[in-house]
Amino acid sequence: MSINVKNLTINFSDGFIPVKNINFRINSKEIFCLIGESGSGKTLTGMGIMGMIDEIGGQIEGSVEFYGKNILKISEKEICKIRGNQIAMVFQDALAALNPLYKINFQLKEVLELHTNLDRISIKKRIKKMISLVKLDGCENVLEKYPHELSGGERQRVVIAMSLLCNPKLIIADEPTTALDVTVQSEILKLFLEIRDKLETSILFITHDLGVVAEIGDRVAVMYDGEILEEKKVFEFFDNPETQYSKKLLSSRI
Numbered sequence: 001m002s003i004n005v006k007n008l009t010i011n012f013s014d015g016f017i018p019v020k021n022i023n024f025r026i027n028s029k030e031i032f033c034l035i036g037e038s039g040s041g042k043t044l045t046g047m048g049i050m051g052m053i054d055e056i057g058g059q060i061e062g063s064v065e066f067y068g069k070n071i072l073k074i075s076e077k078e079i080c081k082i083r084g085n086q087i088a089m090v091f092q093d094a095l096a097a098l099n100p101l102y103k104i105n106f107q108l109k110e111v112l113e114l115h116t117n118l119d120r121i122s123i124k125k126r127i128k129k130m131i132s133l134v135k136l137d138g139c140e141n142v143l144e145k146y147p148h149e150l151s152g153g154e155r156q157r158v159v160i161a162m163s164l165l166c167n168p169k170l171i172i173a174d175e176p177t178t179a180l181d182v183t184v185q186s187e188i189l190k191l192f193l194e195i196r197d198k199l200e201t202s203i204l205f206i207t208h209d210l211g212v213v214a215e216i217g218d219r220v221a222v223m224y225d226g227e228i229l230e231e232k233k234v235f236e237f238f239d240n241p242e243t244q245y246s247k248k249l250l251s252s253r254i
Contacts, residue, residue, distance in 0.1 A: 002026045002170055002202040003049070007062035010044050010053055018044050020226040021062070026170065031196055031203045033213045033234070035249075036223035042206045045223070046172040049204070050089055051079040067169065085115040088163035092175040094155035098147040104158055105143035108165060115166045130161040133198070134191060153184035160191065164199065171195070172204045177212065189216050210249060214238065222246050 003026045010019035019041040026032040034042050047053055051071060053060045063070045066087065071079060091097040099107055105127065112123045127143070134157040136142050147155055156176060163171055173192065177185040193216055195201055207213065213220050213234060221231040222245065229243045241247050 002028050002030070002067070003204075004065040005045075005049065005062070006065070008045065008048060008064065009061040010041070010048055010058050011061075012058050018226050019048065022223075022226075022228045024221050024228060024231055026202050026204055028169075028202055029196060029200045030218045031192065031205055031216050033205045033207060033217035033220040034223055035207055035210065035213055035220055037208055040223045041226040042208075042223055043174050046089065046174050046204060046206055049172060050083055050087060052083075081115075084111065085166045086168055087170045087172065088166070088168040090156075090159055090163050090171060090173040090176045092178050094152070094159040094176075095147055097159050098155065100147055103144055103146055104150075108143070108158075108162055111162055111165050126165060127161075130164050133164065133195070134158075134161045135187075136161065152180055153187070156180065156184075156188055157191070160188075160195075164195065164201075167199065168201060170202045170204065172206070174206045175208070177207075178209075192216055222249070 005022065005024050008019060008022045009017065011017045022045065024032070034045065036042050044053070044058075047056070048060050049064050060072060062072070064072050066082070071082060108127045108130070109123055112118055112126060118126065131137050131142065136154065136157050142150065142154065142158070147158075150158065160176070177188050180188060189212060192203060192205070196203055205212070205216065217234040219231065220234050220237050222229045222243065224245050229245055230237075230241070237246070238250065241250055
């Protein structure tokens with residue numbers, strides 16, 4: 001097992017509780033899809049796992065067991081060693097996730113310098129390997145470009161490469177294909193499948209798109225108003241949804 005979320009609750013001082021006592025697990029080498037409409041609590045769940053709720057003024061309860069360790073109970077120094085290293089996040093807006101002031105090579109190198117003890121030559125090799133894995137090696141001088149000089153699909157591949165630099169055990173992908181056109185979206189989804197198979201990485205894929213779930217998911221949990229309504233293997237969910245909300249979601253695709 002990669003990660004086990006138990007009784008996770010997120011609340012804010014104004015009484016708003018966007019995530020309410022949710023439970024799910026993600027197995028090793030599995031793509032687990034968390035689906036629901038905007039405002040259902042999906043992204044905050046991902047941020048909670050990353051230990052980023054304090055940064056936006058929230059409080060978190062419950063436990064997130066990551067390979068046997070409850071990472072909600074460890075120090076900020078310890079979680080910083082895990083965040084971006086063993087657990088990495090791919091955000092929806094790649095342009096916002098990258099620093100506009102620095103070239104791509106500098107930003108990738110910075111991740112490895114922060115989280116590893118690799119020497120300069122090894123860092124260069126690692127970056128080249130990840131750029132190749134995300135199919136950017138054919139993009140001329142990509143490492144010497146600034147984020148705004150790349151297309152949306154290229155930027156998203158850079159962010160994915162950045163998440164892979166330290167060989168994370170878990171990637172949290174927060175609607176990473178929403179802003180992309182259909183052709184690029186399909187390429188990015190295939191890339192996540194390849195990452196799972198080649199690197200044996202677990203993936204929490206947050207989305208509102210049932211087509212994405214059908215294409216890459218192993219299991220799916222349906223989230224509504226901060227709660228998980230049902231969780232199933234993907235093929236079982238499409239064949240036999242349990243809740244009325246899930247049935248309405250599926251019928252909306254027709």
